Amino acid sequence: MAAAPCTLNMASVLALLLVFSVHWTGRSHAFSLMNYLCNNGSSYALNSTYRSNVVALLGSLSANASSSAVGFATGTLGRGPDQTWGLALCRGDVNGSACASCLALAPDVAFGKCRGVKDASIYYDRCLLRYSDTDFLATPDDAAASVQYGANLQVNVTADPGRFAGLAADLVGALSAWAAWNSTARYAAGVVTSAQGFTTTDHSLVHDIYGLVQCTPNQAPEACLACLGRLRDEIPDVFNGSTGGQFNAVWCNLRFEVFLFYDSSPVVKLVAPPVTPAPPGAAVHGDANRTRGAGHAATVVAIVFGVLVIFLLSTFTIYLWRKAQVKRSADEKRASLDWEARYRILYGTARGLLYLHEDSQVRIVHRDLKASNILLDADMSPKISDFGLARLFSADNTTTVTSQVVGTLGYMAPEYAVLGHLSVKLDVYSFGVLILEVVTGRRNTDMFESAAGESIILLSYVWDHWVRGTALEAVDPSLACHCQAPEAEAEVVKCIHLGLLCVQENPADRPNMLDVLVMLHGHSSGFAAPSKPAFAFAYGETTSSDERGILSVSRAAAAFSLNGMSASEFQPR
Incomplete structure (x- = not known):
């Protein structure tokens, strides 16, 4: 009986410690x-x-x-x-x-x-x-409930509040796409940086806008995008001028601030475009208009003419300078994309496609995979974007036939462009074109200059070099100093080999994205020999077409035949 009070006291102490622990954690x-x-x-x-x-x-x-x-x-x-x-x-x-x-x-x-x-x-x-x-x-x-901060906590942008709200909305849009398509938790956080910055009512200069979006994980990507899109569209009207804002709703929510308020690493990092300056000569024109008088018409005409001449000369000079800057910038950007960065882009894109084809809740065919739809963050990590033409498939359905052929010419597989046959092998074909573009530094849609005896079409150009055993001659010249090591040279040849496997005419001959990832990790000695790519022409071949048909190449006879199908639209939308 004497032990009972001691037991009771110990239980009380443990209960107090538990309560204290819970409150301290909160x-x-x-x-x-x-x-x-x-x-x-x-x-x-x-x-x-x-x-x-x-x-x-x-x-x-x-x-x-x-x-x-x-x-x-x-x-x-x-x-x-x-x-x-x-x-x-x-x-x-x-x-x-x-x-x-x-x-x-x-x-x-x-x-x-x-x-x-x-x-x-x-x-x-x-x-x-x-x-x-x-x-x-x-x-x-x-319905969404906006969080309005109290007057003592409210901080506003003092100049160009519309631009600030627009950048916040752009960040939310990029985060929404990431959360919907790349996160099983339907969550994403990121930042957009403005070099000019924004002055605020508390006399500070802010350069970064931090954002966060989230949907309930049980939503489909399309539903998540639609939910966040409705909130994003209200940002300029509800929070115009405010340096922070938040929409709360059960199914989706978003928040943006000029300070870091989340604990995760940003998955989206954007850079704001520079502010467009006022047109040169605008103030001069204004002064001329204010001095206009009936008694000084000739003087005004002379002033306007002089200003116009100066403006045109300045504009032409700026045009020449910017043209040189753009060319230099393009050369600098190409030089900064060494082989390691390009390989990382290809590998990351392949992983993204594998997720769309195999790991997501529904099978997704992008249908418009191309270089301009691969976004790069500050670490040069690729993010697949623009799912406006994407097609969803159930787990037990892998192919269909469509009468509405949409996409970008040059990246569409032949069975899709000609017959409307749609499957994951369409994305594999587009990825193969992307590989060859990254390795050669040439765009598939361009008719580029080439040496005598070489094709001016990318697929034919690479295939010709492959057949001749001179595949390394098709590599981007800016990569020459990066591919001198035997390991790097073998990796480049492996990617060319893999790209040619992905653009084969027969869909059954193309690897799936899981095979592609395995091949990127492996050695090309175990690869199958590629066959001639679809839409590839040997140098010197000539073609003709009429307005209602398209040309196709038969691998067996290498002869052209007219296809009179007209159910599909071949112009990109």
Whole structure:
């Protein structure tokens, strides 16, 4: 009997330590309540079954979300009028313990500020939670709530607020595409940098705008993009002039600030274009107009004529200077793309295509893969962009036939351009063209100058060198100093070999993207021999075509035949 008081005291001490630990953890993460919505459509009694169901559901959501790899959970509890539905989502850069600590604060709002309300949405800076007596999980019905900062915290841009809001919207757009297509958590954070910067009402000069977007992970990429797109379109009107803003909604949310507010590494890094200066001579024209008078018409004409001559000479000089600068800039950029950077671009693009073809929830064919749709961040890491022409396939469906052929000429596989046969092998063909462009430094759509006896079409040019055993002569001359080592030389030849395998005429002969990645890691000695690329012409061959047909090459007879199909549109949209 004497031991009982001691046991009780130890239990009390442990309970106090646990409470202290929970409160200390919450303070260390400094969770901020950003917004809450008490939808007063209906209410419940404090001792009702519905309240008990809400209490149990909030605990279940917190446990499931904090243990989830993507910090997300949904659930329902009860029956009939006492049934409640709920959703919990933690920000993509918080760990499980921080997620649990953040969601543990939600009951304070649910049973305090929203006491007795059956439908409530609670938004903290690192988590959100909603519960309702209606099944909002089946049909999203929530509207976005903007977070307006108090007057004492409000900081505005003092000059060109429209440009600032436009850059914030551009950053959100890039982050939205990344979150939708490259993140299973549907989360992305990034930054856009302006060299000129923006002056603010607190007398500071800011250069960086940090942004974050997130959707619920159970959404399809298209739904996530649409949700974030609606919020992005409202940024200029709602936050015009403000250096920070936030939209809170259950299914998607976004935030931008001029200070770093997230814990993850930025996956998108943008550089703002320079500010366009005022047209030269504008002030002179204004002065001339102000001095115009009936008695000085001849003087005004002389002034205007002199200004016009000076303006034209200045414009022509600037044109020549900028033309030289553009050429020098292009040469400098090409020189900065050494072989290591180019190989990293090819490898990263191949990984992105493999995700679209095999690892995403639905099979995705991009249909417009080309160099201009590969974006590079500050670390030269590639990001596939522009999914406006993408086609979705179910897991058990790998091909289809379409009557609307869209894309970019020069990157479309022959079976797609001619017959409308659409499959993942279309992207493989486009990737093969991209490989050859990166290695040679030439664009597939250009008719470039070449030596006598060489084709002026990229695929034919590379194929001719491959057949002659002079593949290295097709490599970009700026890579000559980078490919002197035997290992680098073998890697370049391997990429040419792989590019030719990807642009073969028969889709069955082309490797899939998993094979491509394996080949990039392996040695070309184990590769199959490539066959002649589609749309490749030997030097000296001539062709003719009429307006209603297209030309195709038969590998067997190497003869041209007219195809009278007219169901497809071959001009790029």
